[in-house]
Amino acid sequence: MKSSAxxxxxxxxxxxxxxxxxxxxxMAQNARIQTSQxxxxxxxxxxxVDVNLDEKLLALAGGFLGNxxxxxxxxxxxxGLKGIYVKSFEFETEGMYSAADLESIRSQLRNASWTRxxxxxxxxxxxxxxYLMQTGSQIGGxxxxxxxxxxxxxxxxxxxxxxxKLSQMEGNFGIPELGIDxxxxxxx
Amino acid sequence: xxxxxxxxxxxxxxxxxQQLEEILGTLRYQPRELEIPADLxxxxxxxxxxxxxxxxxxxxxxxxxxxxxxxxxxxxxxQTSPRRELAKNPAIPTVSPNQSPANVKELVVNxxxxxxxxxxPHASGDNQSVATTIKHRNRHTTVRSTVDExxxxxxxxxxxxxxxxxxxxxxxxxMKLNYAQRKTQGPNIKENQHRIG
Numbered sequence: 001m002k003s004s005a006x007x008x009x010x011x012x013x014x015x016x017x018x019x020x021x022x023x024x025x026x027m028a029q030n031a032r033i034q035t036s037q038x039x040x041x042x043x044x045x046x047x048x049v050d051v052n053l054d055e056k057l058l059a060l061a062g063g064f065l066g067n068x069x070x071x072x073x074x075x076x077x078x079x080g081l082k083g084i085y086v087k088s089f090e091f092e093t094e095g096m097y098s099a100a101d102l103e104s105i106r107s108q109l110r111n112a113s114w115t116r117x118x119x120x121x122x123x124x125x126x127x128x129x130x131y132l133m134q135t136g137s138q139i140g141g142x143x144x145x146x147x148x149x150x151x152x153x154x155x156x157x158x159x160x161x162x163x164x165k166l167s168q169m170e171g172n173f174g175i176p177e178l179g180i181d182x183x184x185x186x187x188x
Numbered sequence: 189x190x191x192x193x194x195x196x197x198x199x200x201x202x203x204x205x206q207q208l209e210e211i212l213g214t215l216r217y218q219p220r221e222l223e224i225p226a227d228l229x230x231x232x233x234x235x236x237x238x239x240x241x242x243x244x245x246x247x248x249x250x251x252x253x254x255x256x257x258x259x260x261x262x263x264x265x266x267q268t269s270p271r272r273e274l275a276k277n278p279a280i281p282t283v284s285p286n287q288s289p290a291n292v293k294e295l296v297v298n299x300x301x302x303x304x305x306x307x308x309p310h311a312s313g314d315n316q317s318v319a320t321t322i323k324h325r326n327r328h329t330t331v332r333s334t335v336d337e338x339x340x341x342x343x344x345x346x347x348x349x350x351x352x353x354x355x356x357x358x359x360x361x362x363m364k365l366n367y368a369q370r371k372t373q374g375p376n377i378k379e380n381q382h383r384i385g
Contacts, residue, residue, distance in 0.1 A: 084354065
């Protein structure tokens with residue numbers, strides 16, 4: 001009787017630890033990165049973009065989308081996402097920010113859960129780094145860090161991101177597609 | 189051989205030892221039955237906590253488990269979508285962009301104590317239908333509930349702002365991703381692909 005009570009107690013404690021452990025792990029695997037350290041740059045920037053859309057606001061915006069193709073495309077991209085956060089600073093002159101300003105972002109992305117899939121570096125046009133967080137077979141989040149001498153952009157998307165669909169967004173909503181690499185069509 | 193008596197009581201008895209035997213013999217073990225006093229209540233004065241330790245431990249573990257599950261659900265509830273909240277709160281109807289607040293400000297409640305879905309006149313399609321159900325508790329009164337128009341307008345503004353922010357964020361992300369994609373693919377690769385195509 002006494003041993004069975006002990007076994008039950010051990011099992012109950014095990015279940016408690018598993019539940020608490022799962023909660024902690026889930027919270028730890030959150031793809032949200034902190035960008036508040038960059039806010040100091042807003043004072044120096046000539047143009048600032050700050051987008052903070054959590055799950056509630058995304059759902060609110062999603063409910064406001066219509067039925068035209070663009071809106072449907074956006075709805076597809078947004079469904080399942082937990083948040084979209086963008087911080088972009090544009091400066092009048094070069095040298096308004098330093099590598100130390102970006103270190104707070106980079107240090108978070110050095111975490112083992114993030115994988116850098118793209119790293120484009122150009123002195124003229126700036127650099128773009130794209131990081132993905134994998135949760136199992138799914139993408140758990142995306143982080144994009146784009147810098148050039150006069151601009152910093154940090155994008156953080158939390159949730160399953162479809163990169164293919166996302167990259168198709170350019171050219172929609174009245175914004176012209178750059179089309180640099182599009183093939184030239186010969187007119188007959 | 190006097191000593192033999194001391195060891196195994198054989199041989200000639202020693203008077204001294206015999207005297208000692210007589211004196212100490214009164215104290216020797218005498219078997220008798222255990223007598224439990226009638227007024228003694230067995231097990232009554234045991235420590236409560238010692239008695240129920242396993243049960244208390246199990247109860248504490250279950251309580252911890254429930255606490256953990258409770259925290260989990262509380263966290264989940266914090267992240268519920270506003271659509272669910274709107275569904276829970278009948279005072280705030282779902283509004284689609286094509287509908288004016290005037291169309292949805294009146295919610296008719298049936299006095300027959302029945303739930304009455306009210307379809308708004310210009311609604312069509314899943315996203316545009318505004319059907320609100322209100323359960324009324326008072327049978328004898330007809331209530332014409334008016335949703336605060338300014339609240340509705342504020343909700344619309346918030347949703348529109350969220351939508352604009354969403355589009356801006358997606359555009360920016362898409363631009364940067366495409367730039368990275370173009371750079372990683374390179375112009376030569378593209379040109380060759382076109383020739384092949």
